[in-house]
Amino acid sequence: MPQTTPLIDLTPDQQIRLDRQMEFLREMDKLKSVLRGTKLINKSRRENSAEHSWHIMLYAAVLAEHAGPDVDIARVLRMLLIHDIVEIDAGDAPIHGHVDHAAMELKEAAAADRLFNLLPADQARAFRALWDEFEAAKTPDAQFAKAIDRTQPPVGNLHSGGGSWIEYNVTMDQIDTRVGVPINRGAPVLWAWLHPLLSNFFAKR
Amino acid sequence: MPQTTPLIDLTPDQQIRLDRQMEFLREMDKLKSVLRGTKLINKSRRENSAEHSWHIMLYAAVLAEHAGPDVDIARVLRMLLIHDIVEIDAGDAPIHGHVDHAAMELKEAAAADRLFNLLPADQARAFRALWDEFEAAKTPDAQFAKAIDRTQPPVGNLHSGGGSWIEYNVTMDQIDTRVGVPINRGAPVLWAWLHPLLSNFFAKR
Numbered sequence: 083m084p085q086t087t088p089l090i091d092l093t094p095d096q097q098i099r100l101d102r103q104m105e106f107l108r109e110m111d112k113l114k115s116v117l118r119g120t121k122l123i124n125k126s127r128r129e130n131s132a133e134h135s136w137h138i139m140l141y142a143a144v145l146a147e148h149a150g151p152d153v154d155i156a157r158v159l160r161m162l163l164i165h166d167i168v169e170i171d172a173g174d175a176p177i178h179g180h181v182d183h184a185a186m187e188l189k190e191a192a193a194a195d196r197l198f199n200l201l202p203a204d205q206a207r208a209f210r211a212l213w214d215e216f217e218a219a220k221t222p223d224a225q226f227a228k229a230i231d232r233t234q235p236p237v238g239n240l241h242s243g244g245g246s247w248i249e250y251n252v253t254m255d256q257i258d259t260r261v262g263v264p265i266n267r268g269a270p271v272l273w274a275w276l277h278p279l280l281s282n283f284f285a286k287r
Numbered sequence: 288m289p290q291t292t293p294l295i296d297l298t299p300d301q302q303i304r305l306d307r308q309m310e311f312l313r314e315m316d317k318l319k320s321v322l323r324g325t326k327l328i329n330k331s332r333r334e335n336s337a338e339h340s341w342h343i344m345l346y347a348a349v350l351a352e353h354a355g356p357d358v359d360i361a362r363v364l365r366m367l368l369i370h371d372i373v374e375i376d377a378g379d380a381p382i383h384g385h386v387d388h389a390a391m392e393l394k395e396a397a398a399a400d401r402l403f404n405l406l407p408a409d410q411a412r413a414f415r416a417l418w419d420e421f422e423a424a425k426t427p428d429a430q431f432a433k434a435i436d437r438t439q440p441p442v443g444n445l446h447s448g449g450g451s452w453i454e455y456n457v458t459m460d461q462i463d464t465r466v467g468v469p470i471n472r473g474a475p476v477l478w479a480w481l482h483p484l485l486s487n488f489f490a491k492r
């Protein structure tokens with residue numbers, strides 16, 4: 083029987099850290115079962131928050147040239163990687179749904195407390211700080227990350243005849259407020275591309 | 288009617304680049320419909336390649352401290368982000384299934400030609416070079432990325448009573464060759480953690 087014998091022995095500290103890290107990573111599997119308001123472009127089913135996170139990281143990598151000069155794309159990618167994990171406990175709040183935002187914030191903070199603390203303490207702090215920065219949307223990195231998070235659903239909806247806009251009866255006014263404001267703030271080039279397509283789509287409805 | 292007027296006008300070059308970038312990003316939605324051999328830990332359904340890509344990026348970020356000193360995690364994340372997109376055309380080849388590897392390589396190269404070339408030429412070249420590097424598995428970044436790609440399924444399977452190992456009738460010998468070799472090469476610390484758990488699991492079968 084061939085044996086791929088480990089090349090090294092773990093230190094006790096490595097063993098403890100890996101046990102915690104792997105427990106966190108296993109728990110993260112649950113994000114694949116959190117469903118969003120949006121559907122896949124082929125309309126076969128709702129999108130889940132794990133595949134959405136992958137997709138917007140690809141958006142950020144491909145659209146990096148349209149970020150401001152003070153944006154660090156590697157940090158943006160790390161932010162987007164973890165931006166939705168609180169939904170494992172708190173669920174997704176559809177952008178066009180009716181949500182009690184204060185209650186949702188409390189739920190998400192409790193989720194962040196539980197989930198990030200599955201990690202070793204130093205990593206829990208670092209990941210939590212990155213998530214807090216994303217949520218606060220004050221830094222250039224966070225504002226670009228938020229803009230990217232808002233860009234993917236309309237690009238898909240425009241391609242699939244309206245998608246979740248039809249279901250939620252969305253107007254151009256609402257798109258302006260909920261999508262246009264954050265994209266225009268974090269990535270004005272993307273809003274300049276998206277705005278005429280959206281205006282045209284909603285003018286025809 | 289409130290209007291979030293774009294703050295800038297696009298240059299003709301920006302317009303052309305964004306049209307292509309957005310077409311590529313829309314096409315990528317299809318990776319969410321490529322199903323893998325593995326199931327979610329809760330066994331509710333098969334995992335798709337988009338959410339798998341997200342999950343292994345999280346593995347890479349959390350387990351970065353266990354990489355060698357010459358590994359650049361930001362590059363590893365970019366590699367993992369795109370490592371599976373050829374499956375949109377070529378499909379997933381389950382690691383424990385029976386696959387004609389030469390035929391699969393041709394299919395994947397054709398897929399890479401079509402898909403990456405949806406992007407502006409400079410980006411098509413850069414993304415393709417990164418994917419080629421991952422596939423060749425010669426650099427420290429690619430070897431760590433491959434090790435991470437091989438680590439996630441067994442961690443899940445160990446937690447769900449065997450998962451795809453049962454379905455594919457996998458033995459410890461096969462795990463040693465297909466999983467142990469690449470993990471031991473790219474991330475020996477992870478194999479030192481995983482090996483005793485796997486030995487124990489397969490000894491009991």
Ligand SMILES: [Ca+2]
Pocket residue numbers: 371436
């Ligand atoms: Ca893979």
